[in-house]
Amino acid sequence: MKVAVDVGGTFTDVLAIDERGRYSRAKLRTDPRDLSACFLSAVKTVLSQHPSVGVKPAELLYGTTHALNALLTHDFPPVGLIVNKGFRELLETARLPVRGGGPAVGERPAPSRLVPLEQVRELSARLDADGTVRVPVDEGEVLELARRYRSSGIRSVAVSLLHSYADPIHERQVAEIFRREAAELDVILSSDVLPALREYERTLATCLNACLIALTEKHIRKISDDAPSDHFYLMKSSGGLGSARSVARRPLSTSLSGPAAAVVGAAWLGHQVGIDDLITLDIGGTSTDVALIREGEYALTTAGEVAGFPWKSPMVDLFTLGAGGGSIAHEAPDHRWHVGPESAGADPGPICYGSGGDRVTLTDAHLVLGRLPEALLGGELTLRSDLARDALAEFGAARSLDAEGAARGILEIATHQMCGAVRRVSVLRGHDPKHYALFGIGGAGPLHAAELAALLSMRTVVIPPNPGLAAPHGLMVADIREDFVRALGRVEEAVDVGAVLRGFRSLEKQGRQFLVEEGATSGSVRLQRAIDMRYAGMLHETTVPLSAHEITPTEISDAVDSFHREFERTSGHSHRGVESVELVNLRVTATAERSKAPLPRHTGAESKAPRPREVRRVGFLHQRNLLKSAVFDRDSLPPGAAVSGPAVIEQAESTTIVPPEFEAIVDSIGNLIIRPTAEQEHGWAGVSR
Structure with missing residues (x-):
């Protein structure tokens, strides 16, 4: 049996499925004062309701807002930061406008400072951009820093030294000295967190992890000690699972845990019913999360944000709007x-x-x-x-x-705000929403999905059997995943093909080792290569997947051509033949496939002409008056049942609105497929203002 729990800002959703496909579910109020207790209470509740009472779960899966809440509230202990001499104000400087034609950034206030300036210490050591040692580490200087941090009450120290992505030797020497002199301090290295170009983003990511590590380890330990299972995995922002052991050392990776899980679940379910192009509308108590899934794959971005802080590691590319049920x-x-x-x-x-x-x-x-x-x-x-x-x-x-x-x-x-969010992930990125289905998930997604689809001329809306449990279901079907990166920093013409191949093989070795430590078997392992590319001088990269096992000049040229085409698709133009293309980072994604829990099957009455439980007056978008509407219990609707709007379909954790001139049909696995009736084929008809 597997148990998946998503602790959201308002509600905690939990799903348990055994090997026979039998499942139980529950939705509980979240107590923001003790998220660990919320998790454990949810597990206890759902196990007590499952037919296999008394069976110990083989796996516990967790979607969490713990790290994000800490960042939003700045509720974390003080940390220290060690940088090279001359870079003490690196976090203040961030990215500011550059005179002389450089890219103008810093158009908004910088995020709140994570490390007080008095807790930022400088080292004389220095590496060149290629990793050559210019000034070696002075052990006495590091010992003095360790003593000062220990006496000041600091318990976590971030270390971000120049060019450590090229060679982590200096950072590792600092960590070793701290281990000898101040073993009680957590030392977090930028070469472990984000070994990629750009000092500010790398330093910021290291500081964020340092801020969260003590809190997260305590939170995970509290759950692990009381959890009724030996296998405990957490969802990461990239859409992959990680063990409690690995995630505890990189807590920032869980910041968008719940929303990412919902997207993973929607992509998998869409594929099961033959819908691979879809947009997710995940509305909870505090926010609306929207993501686009194309050809069955959800997009990732390395230009995302977490609580207002830029984040360069891969995360599910979604747009969050601060509009939810609450x-x-x-x-x-x-x-x-x-x-x-x-x-x-x-x-x-x-x-x-x-x-x-x-x-x-x-x-x-x-x-x-x-x-x-x-x-x-x-x-x-x-x-x-x-x-x-x-x-x-x-x-x-x-x-x-x-x-x-x-x-x-x-x-x-609220609906028009949500409409804008859908356009953000579709129209503004070169996709016409008319060619996508809208997946209404979360507790409130089904309340808005059909009316929103009409505004965008989207002809198909899908409401899964348990829309309020989209995140737990995503946890059930997610794979173990980790992303590995190495800086390259070469223009196309100057690329050393041999160095690229060696870099990929080194990353693949790390990936295999990681998956073995996560308990994966060799037969389940997949390794995917990619290169981050950009036009010279641009701020953000595009990640281009590679397919060939061997790296040749032709393979590099084909990848650059793919970059030009993707840039043109999303931007409407390219700089082919005008600007040089930089190959910024090498990436390897290591994935271990997990067995998927059986898809819960819909059960219900056999009548295909369902009778409503009641009729009540209901308000619909752009309708001046309340309309008499049939109200149905979703559990009473068997496959093949058809419900014509205006109607309301209710279930324990969610309510679905079927507007006038729309029809909802239950498919073979219990999804509600909502489409306009024949009279409504060309968009929103009968609008009354």
């Missing part, structure tokens, strides 16, 4: 209404939770419009529509709007 509606100084990014969170939550919340949220609007039932979580959470209605009436009073009018306004604003 997002607060407010009037800005310009007198416009906005939804988010501030959220009511799990405590106190929306006004309708009756837990002391006093600011109107998107969930309150859904409830007043009849789009949500009077209770969530299978009846465990009763919603107070009276409280929500009074608050919305007060919120809309200045604009002469009643409660329903205010709720419609909030719904429209």
Whole structure:
């Protein structure tokens, strides 16, 4: 049996599946004060509900917001930083405009400082760009730094020395001296965290890991000590799993753990039903995460951000919008209404939770419009529509709007914000959303998916059998993965093919060793080579996969040609023949395939003409009046069942909206496939304003 848990900002979702495909699921309120307890409570709950009561799970899988929460709140212990002489203000300098035609960056305020300037120490040692030692490490100088850090109460020290990506010798000498003199200090080396070009990003990544390492090790240890399984894996931002042992040393890799898991799960499920081009709409309590999946593969980026900090390691390429079910509606100084990014969170939550919340949220609007039932979580959470209605009436009073009018306004604003997020990952990157299906996942994704698809002329919406459990399902189907990088820094004409091949083989050796330590068998191992490329002087690279085992001048030339084509596809032009192409980094992705848990099969009544549980009045996007709508229990809809809008389909962890002139059909494995009816083929018809 495998148990997967995703601890989100508002709810904790958990799924257990045994080798026979039998599963149990649960959704619990998250207690942000103790995420370890949330994880363990979720495991206990789902195991108690599973048919195989008393069976010890073979694996525990974890999607976590622990690292991200710490970065967002700056809730971590003080750390130290060791750099080369003359680079003490490296974090302050970051990337600023350069005179004389250089790239202008630094268009926004720098992120908050992670290491106080008084805790940044300098070393005289120096390497050249090719790794040649110019000034050796002075052991006495390092010993003095170790003593000073130990006496100051610092417990983690980041070490980021110039050109350590070319040769980590100086950083490793520093670490060895610290181990002898101050073994109680955690020393984190940039050559271990991000051995790639760009001093600022490499130093920042090292500091972020240093900030998180003590907290993460404590968090993971607390779970591991009490977890009812010997195999404990965490989801990483790249969409791969890592053991607790490996992740504990690189905690920043889990910062987008839950959202990445949901994308992985959507890609796998889409492939199972023959839909390989899709856009995920993952709406939770605090945010909306959107990602594009093309030909069954989700995109990765090395130009992402984590809590406002640039992050150069591979992560699932998704756009996060601060608008979710708990997002607060407010009037800005310009007198416009906005939804988010501030959220009511799990405590106190929306006004309708009756837990002391006093600011109107998107969930309150859904409830007043009849789009949500009077209770969530299978009846465990009763919603107070009276409280929500009074608050919305007060919120809309200045604009002469009643409660329903205010709720419609909030719904429209949030939906159009989400529409912009979908365009960010599609239109702005050279993809027409009309050619993609929209996957509505998360607790609130199905509430918005069909109406959002209509705005974007997307003809197919897929709502999985358990949309609120997309992240746990992604954990179930994810593989073990790690990315290895080595700086190259050569223009195409100056590339040494032999050096490139040696670099790849070295990275592949590291990859195989890592997977063996993770418990992978040799037959499950895959190694994928790639090169980061850019036009000379540009800030961001494009990663180009390689297919050939041997590296030849022809292979390099073909890769550069692929770079030109991809740049032109996404940007509308290329600089072929004008600008030199730089081969910045070599990359190897090491993957070990895991056995996939059986896909949970939908069970239900055999009637293909389902009867609604009730009829109630429901508000829909761009409809002035509430419409009489049939309400169905999703568990009562068998494969082949068809539901015509306007309708609402409810289940324990999510609610699906079927707008007027749309139809939802249950496929063979329980997905809801929502498409416009014949009269609605050309987009959103019957819009009433």
